[in-house]
Amino acid sequence: MAKILVVDDDPDFINLIRRVLRSRNYEVLTAVNGEAALKQMRKEKPDLVLLDIMMAYILDGLDVSREMAQDPNLKDVPVIMVTSLTGAREQIELPSDEYIPVEDWIHKPIDPDQLLEQIDRALSAPSR
Amino acid sequence: MTVQLKGKREAITIRWIPKYTFLERAGHWLHTATFVPLAITGMILFFPFLQPLAQGAAGQFIRMVHRIAAVLFGLIPIVYFIIQPRRLLMNIREFMFDKEDIGWVKNAFGYYVLGRHGVMPPQGRFNTGEKMNGLIMIVAWVILGLSGLIMWFAKGLVPTGLFQAMVIIHDVMMIISVCMLLVHLYLAIAHPLMWAGLVSMRFGVTSAEYAAEHHAKWYYGPKRAMELYEAQKRQAAGTEH
Numbered sequence: 042m043a044k045i046l047v048v049d050d051d052p053d054f055i056n057l058i059r060r061v062l063r064s065r066n067y068e069v070l071t072a073v074n075g076e077a078a079l080k081q082m083r084k085e086k087p088d089l090v091l092l093d094i095m096m097a098y099i100l101d102g103l104d105v106s107r108e109m110a111q112d113p114n115l116k117d118v119p120v121i122m123v124t125s126l127t128g129a130r131e132q133i134e135l136p137s138d139e140y141i142p143v144e145d146w147i148h149k150p151i152d153p154d155q156l157l158e159q160i161d162r163a164l165s166a167p168s169r
Numbered sequence: 170m171t172v173q174l175k176g177k178r179e180a181i182t183i184r185w186i187p188k189y190t191f192l193e194r195a196g197h198w199l200h201t202a203t204f205v206p207l208a209i210t211g212m213i214l215f216f217p218f219l220q221p222l223a224q225g226a227a228g229q230f231i232r233m234v235h236r237i238a239a240v241l242f243g244l245i246p247i248v249y250f251i252i253q254p255r256r257l258l259m260n261i262r263e264f265m266f267d268k269e270d271i272g273w274v275k276n277a278f279g280y281y282v283l284g285r286h287g288v289m290p291p292q293g294r295f296n297t298g299e300k301m302n303g304l305i306m307i308v309a310w311v312i313l314g315l316s317g318l319i320m321w322f323a324k325g326l327v328p329t330g331l332f333q334a335m336v337i338i339h340d341v342m343m344i345i346s347v348c349m350l351l352v353h354l355y356l357a358i359a360h361p362l363m364w365a366g367l368v369s370m371r372f373g374v375t376s377a378e379y380a381a382e383h384h385a386k387w388y389y390g391p392k393r394a395m396e397l398y399e400a401q402k403r404q405a406a407g408t409e410h
Contacts, residue, residue, distance in 0.1 A: 100390065104390065106172075141171070141173065143172055143174065144175055
């Protein structure tokens with residue numbers, strides 16, 4: 042079964058997501074900040090990463106995503122951003138280096154059914 | 170800060186960063202709502218020229234208001250600790266002073282008062298001024314609480330010298346905390362560079378641009394914030410020469 046790394050600094054959220062993912066028999070790995078997440082990924086490569094943006098600092102999650110994109114071993118691992126940050130969706134013309142690519146985005150508080158649907162979609166999509 | 174969704178012509182731009190929880194904001198405003206009557210009634214009891222207001226039935230009423238407000242003022246942080254202990258510990262960690270605070274203090278007067286927009290050392294979720302305000306409020310909470318309890322319940326039970334010392338300590342701490350409140354009010358309401366403080370305490374969020382500029386260590390992380398700071402200093406030095 043697919044291996045999913047949940048990266049979040051909120052242990053209650055990690056426990057909740059662990060229960061949701063285990064209900065679908067996913068193997069769950071966890072990390073509480075960006076540094077620990079990268080260490081975990083390099084030790085045991087996951088099939089997908091659920092990544093909180095704001096952890097030890099505001100851009101912690103985005104830095105992880107950026108570093109994954111630059112790592113040949115991790116660049117094909119899909120990322121779903123899970124965050125409580127407020128953002129605005131908008132059309133873009135030309136992505137610059139400042140644009141960080143991710144597979145999908147989900148807002149906290151999460152809807153477990155929606156999350157599982159997004160995970161299925163990300164895992165079945167062609168790799169990066 | 171923009172995140173692109175792969176395979177779509179769509180991006181998500183982060184505009185607002187959560188800074189305070191609902192409970193933190195409620196606690197802050199309740200603390201304000203209890204501190205203001207405490208300070209007003211305290212000053213009436215303290216300043217000789219206001220003491221005519223504290224005579225007779227009015228004096229009894231003022232003392233009662235002071236004690237009720239004091240109990241609420243003392244309880245609010247305890248309730249916060251009971252409901253969100255993990256969050257409180259996180260806030261205490263973020264209130265710890267570090268070496269960038271020394272640089273902030275050295276430059277703050279020129280930056281915030283004289284309007285010299287030089288390079289300021291990067292700050293975490295709380296800047297040095299917020300940390301100093303927080304420290305004084307914590308010290309005031311403890312000292313005003315302890316000395317107030319002794320003045321309220323231990324008159325005649327403790328040595329006269331100790332009781333008198335508590336009265337003086339209570340008065341001095343009241344003056345310090347009222348001065349801090351006035352500075353805090355000015356910065357929150359009137360200072361042009363501090364508008365985001367009031368926004369975040371009202372709505373719980375701060376803008377991404379403001380966080381990047383005024384709380385760089387919180388926004389970029391300590392390593393990248395220091396790199397950006399050093400680069401800004403080099404650029405500023407280059408401009409001067």
